[in-house]
């Protein structure tokens with residue numbers, strides 16, 4: 001997953017030239033597609049654009065940014081997850097699960 005990082009330790013998965021925290025120039029960076037769950041939220045409603053109920057996990061990439069990811073599964077804090085990006089949405093699921101299983105809930 002591509003992103004940017006700054007010397008001040010600010011990190012993001014979007015492409016940014018200027019750090020929003022300290023105003024210095026950021027460097028392009030590549031993050032691993034896996035991380036650890038910091039928190040998990042079960043949603044009651046189906047989010048717009050998705051066809052199944054999806055839950056939200058806040059995932060931290062080691063030495064990298066924190067991401068909000070959709071997940072079809074139930075996760076708990078400290079779970080290791082694989083992260084997949086699809087059409088601007090970020091999905092995650094238990095590490096080891098085929099990544100094709102993680103995507104796909106976007107409405108046709």
Ligand SMILES: [Zn+2]
Pocket residue numbers: 006007008009010019020021022023024
């Ligand atoms: Zn910075």
